[in-house]
Amino acid sequence: MKKELTLRQIEILTFIEDFIRDNNYAPTLREIATQFNMSSVNGAKTHVDSLVRKGFLKTGNNLSRTISVQQNKYSEKNESNVTEIAVIGRIAAGYPLLAEENVDTRIMIDNFLLKNAAKCFGLKVRGDSMIDAGIFEGDIVIANSEEKYQNGDIVVAKLQDEATLKRFLKKDGEYYLMPENKNYEPIPVTGREDFSIAGKVVAVIRMFN
Amino acid sequence: MKKELTLRQIEILTFIEDFIRDNNYAPTLREIATQFNMSSVNGAKTHVDSLVRKGFLKTGNNLSRTISVQQNKYSEKNESNVTEIAVIGRIAAGYPLLAEENVDTRIMIDNFLLKNAAKCFGLKVRGDSMIDAGIFEGDIVIANSEEKYQNGDIVVAKLQDEATLKRFLKKDGEYYLMPENKNYEPIPVTGREDFSIAGKVVAVIRMFN
DNA sequence: AATAATACTGTAATTTTGTACAGCACTAAT
DNA sequence: ATTAGTGCTGTACAAAATTACAGTATTATT
Known part of the structure; x- marks a missing residue:
């Protein structure tokens, strides 16, 4: 399946993006069709379906005005934009890491700083196990939950x-979590049931005072 | 006409706000009614109408999912505001540090992270002279140009x-600039004409990749 | 040369959704 | 004491919107 967009699809994606920005709600298929002088709603529908299939849009099923933009690498306005990301504080046992219960606060991050900010979350650093990597207690690390992590x-x-x-x-076929602090030992995690990786760290923010 | 909201109205306003944040589209009246265990859509409708009348919401006429939040002074999350700050790149000799000529890019910073963000600027870090303070080449430091710096x-x-x-x-009455790297020597600056302090560092941002 | 994808028209069924109206209980303000 | 506003239930209807299906023509792609 092709993942690149056609000119027409970019036009439609851009219209949807602009429409949402201007109105705070998404256009209907009819409104899209009208905008592009199509006499049939289905013209708009097939385009939206294609954009969903290619990962640029998301829609609800049988729900009106539920088109939302997932990404638009073709948009020039991407620079000075911000995305709100949740910052995880103390973890409530039993909940998924990103559950609302664990959200401490929310901050706005410039999209220039972070690619795919929508898939990122923040975590307040506790402890000094990463001190040699320049990550200190109190820092906020930003992790991308979808980016592939490597060795x-x-x-x-x-x-x-x-x-x-x-x-x-x-x-040697075994997995470890390595602290960046000589005072701590590596943690072997191969096969552990209570272990999972929530995201790859893509940024660190430290505030003084 | 009363402009203040009742507890119930605040609850409903907050739900709508959260719903939009989570889904990227607004709830329908039925979804609101269901959420609050009302057996009638009209229960939700009268609330939404009240909130529109009081200026907290806006809706389209006969259009589905077009509720948008105009204001919510009852929300605690209102601080989530951003300020654009300039990031200084390579310095052009002869210009003041913060001159437009030196601005590399601009980023949006959440006001939650930075007090008095309007007086702050960014600087791309070059060199490794602050490596022991956890500040590495490529980091962006945020400095406040008005905050009083101390020893x-x-x-x-x-x-x-x-x-x-x-x-x-x-x-001992002398001023020094101290690198945080054993390989560098302190720089005495007492009485130097070509020396000035542009700001106190209040934050560090590091991006991986 | 054959196939898949794009880019639509056109009609129609189905679902979703907003709106209207009638009514009731309770509360706050004048 | 009366009125306006809040906070609903319940029924019904009409408008809005998605989806489905049958086509046609054009443009890549293999």
Whole structure:
């Protein structure tokens, strides 16, 4: 399946994006068809379906005005835009990491700083296990929950209902979480049931005072 | 006409706000009614009508899912505001540090992260002189140009038409710029004409990749 | 040369959704 | 004491919107 968009699809995607920005709600298929002088709603529908299939839009089923933009790499306005991301504070045991119960606050992040900010979340750093990587207690790390992590990446891992920040390492077929602090030991996690990786760290924010 | 909201109306307004944030589209009257265990859509409708009348919501006529929030002074999340700050890149000799000529890009910073963001600017870090303070090459430091700096603060200093990042130290009546890297020597700056302090560092942002 | 994808028209069924009206109980303001 | 506003239930209807299906023509792609 082709993932690139045609000129027409870009036009339609851009119209939808602009419409939502201007009205705070999404256009209907009829409104899209009218805008592009199509006499049939289905013209708009097939385009929207294609854009959904290619991952640029998302829609609800049988629900009106539920088109939302997932990404638009063809838009020039992407620069000075911001996305709100949730910052996870203390973890409530039993809940998924990104559950509302764990959200401490929300901050706006410039899209220039973060690609795919919509898939990112923040985590307040506790402890000093990553001090040698320049990540200190109180810092906020930003992690992308969808980006593929590789050997050597710093990740947010969930271990026994605790979110921890470590470097992910694969060695001789075994997996480890490596602290960046000589005072701590590597944690072997191969096959552990209570272990999962929530995201790859893509940024660190530190505030003084 | 009363302009204040009742508890119930605040509840409903908040639900609508949260719903839109989570779904990227507005709830229908039925969805609101269901959420609040009302057996009639009209229960939701009268509330929404009241909120529109009082200026908190806006809706289209006969259009589905067109509720949008105009204001919500009852929401605690209202602080989530952003300020655009300039990021200084390479310094053009002869210009003031914050001159337009030196601006590399602009980013949006959440006011929650930064007090008095309007007086702040960013600086792309070059070199490794602050590596022991966890500030690496490529990081963006945010400095407040108006905040009073004290002995021991990390500051953005201008030295010979170069912006540098150092810890400011006062010892025995003499002033020094201290690198945080054993390989570099302190720089005495007492009485130097080509020296000035542009701002006190209040935050560091680091992006991976 | 064959196939898949694009880019529509046109009609119609189905579902979703907003609106209207009648009514009731309770509360706050004048 | 009366009125306006709140906070609903319940029924019904009409408008709005999505979806489905049958086509046609054109443009890539293999």
